[in-house]
Amino acid sequence: MSDAPVQSRPGFDSEMAGKHAECDGGGSVAGTKYAGREDFAGTLTGEYVDHGDPPWRWYVMADLTLKPESYTETTVWCQAGNLFLTEDHRP
Amino acid sequence: MANDPLKTKLTGMLGIEFPIVAFTHCKDVVDAVVNAGGFAVLGEAMHTPDEIAADIKWIREKVGDKPFGIDLVLPASAPPAGALAELQKEIPETHLKFKQEINERHDIPEPKNPPALHQWGGLNQEMARAQLDVVLEERVPVFTSGLGNPGFILEAAHSRDMLVFGLIGKTRQAKRELEEGVDAIIAQGTDAAGHTGPIGTFSIVAEVAAIAGDTPVIAAGGVTTGRHLAAALCLGASGVWTGTLWLACRESDSDIIIKEKLLAASSDDTIYGRSVSGMPMRTTKCVWTDEWGKPDAPKTLHAPYQMLLSADYIQSANDHRREDLMFEACGQGVGFVTAMKPARQIVADMVEETLDVFDELTADDPVTA
Structure with a gap:
């Protein structure tokens, strides 16, 4: 396998900026074999990062209107494929 | 047919x-x-x-x-990235105190090995x-x-x-x-x-x-x-x-204590909650899930903070192989695993x-x- 680190390329998508979206989110739990699902909703800032090739795109969601009760951060990264725009536009 | x-x-x-x-x-x-x-x-x-x-x-x-x-x-x-040391400082005192009380109530020893936390x-x-x-x-x-x-x-x-x-x-x-x-x-x-x-x-x-x-x-x-x-x-x-x-x-590499726990379990012995990691997951019940389910328990923190709280417990449970402390992710069909x-x-x-x-x-x- 390649020893090269995964390339990450940040960018800005003006078409996504300001759009309200929901994210069927979640992820693995550090240090364990476990994971959890959780839902978020908020406004996309337009900032994104692409990991690797083919690109795996992630957007920043801010102004969160739905988040887990104990989630203390003001933003969350969301995988593009798990985002649903309120207007049902595909990210 | x-x-x-x-x-x-x-x-x-x-x-x-x-x-x-x-x-x-x-x-x-x-x-x-x-x-x-x-x-x-x-x-x-x-x-x-x-x-x-x-x-x-x-x-x-x-x-x-x-x-x-x-x-x-x-x-x-x-969530946005953060350094482990900084994250640990943000855990509220109430939660650290509750964790200590759990340790004392159940005589939970220090883990033998450091918890296997990935880098955040x-x-x-x-x-x-x-x-x-x-x-x-x-x-x-x-x-x-x-x-x-x-x-x-x-x-x-x-x-x-x-x-x-x-x-x-x-x-x-x-x-x-x-x-x-x-x-x-x-x-x-x-x-x-x-x-x-x-x-x-x-x-x-x-x-x-x-x-x-x-x-x-x-x-x-x-x-x-x-x-x-x-x-x-x-x-x-x-x-x-x-x-x-x-x-x-027979082939599973699960600890024999976990296997015996599962063989004795029914659908009512699993719990869906956030106490282990801060994210919802279904596991077998154990001391940790019971304690965080009590009415006077603090609200669970979000991941990764709750995981930082539970990491020592999990490591100690496995290091010391305490049946009452150990748990496993487990579905409600476990009652037929006999x-x-x-x-x-x-x-x-x-x-x-x-x-x-x-x-x-x-x-x-x-x-x-």
Whole structure:
């Protein structure tokens, strides 16, 4: 396998900026074999990062209107494929 | 019967005998189930890319040309990155005090080893991407995404003659992944172990089957018997995804204490909560889940803070092998896991029971409810 680190390329998508979206989110739990699902909703800032090739795109969601009760951060990264725009536009 | 109910879209796609998919973290279980005519998927979420490559090589030596799968938990959301030391400082004093009280009430010793916490931040996206690249390079027959949408990898996988299955907890996620062209959908109900959603297996499997067209749907959540498999096929699924079923099998590398705990457990002995990690998951009940479920317990913190609280407990439980402290991700079907059987026997028993159920249903004088 390649020893090269995964390339990450940040960018800005003006078409996504300001759009309200929901994210069927979640992820693995550090240090364990476990994971959890959780839902978020908020406004996309337009900032994104692409990991690797083919690109795996992630957007920043801010102004969160739905988040887990104990989630203390003001933003969350969301995988593009798990985002649903309120207007049902595909990210 | 005129048609064999166990010959489904899934068995045809994979070229397997029985529509039984084992999800496991143990390579020996993969070997046993695949060689018994089923299909098996090895969970590799916590392994490094090099470890994953080694596991794939080992499995290929055991199963030859038979298909198998590798599962990664592609994250779907991730908080901003933060350094471990900074995160630990943010844990409220009330929670640290409550943790100390739990330790004192239950005489929980210090762990012998440091908790195996991954580094924070980059783990979610970059680590998962590096893991995924190994799966692509190795051309694993089936890649399953345990959480996030694998749509971005479909073209690359298909060009390598790989199949991609997506595991979903909501119907809209299934619809999205079907439109993108995944090869099968695993519809997971809340009865399942670990990172399950809130929708019941009976509801989500039927909903997804109704929109899946020719794409196979695999039912997940609480499936531990042939009766469950028969029901899943009747709901429109083409097979079942089973995890808890294999935790206590002969080949499983689970601690014997966990195996005995599972063999004695019923559906009421699991709990769906956030106390372990801050994210919802279903596990067996234990001292930790009981304590955080009490009315006077603080509200659980979000991941990763809650995990920082529970990490020492988990490590101590496993280091000292205390039955009352140990737990495992476990589905509600655990009540039917009652004997430590070889995996091959589990497959055979499940097949036989499924056929018996269909024989009952199609008999001239069927048993009526």
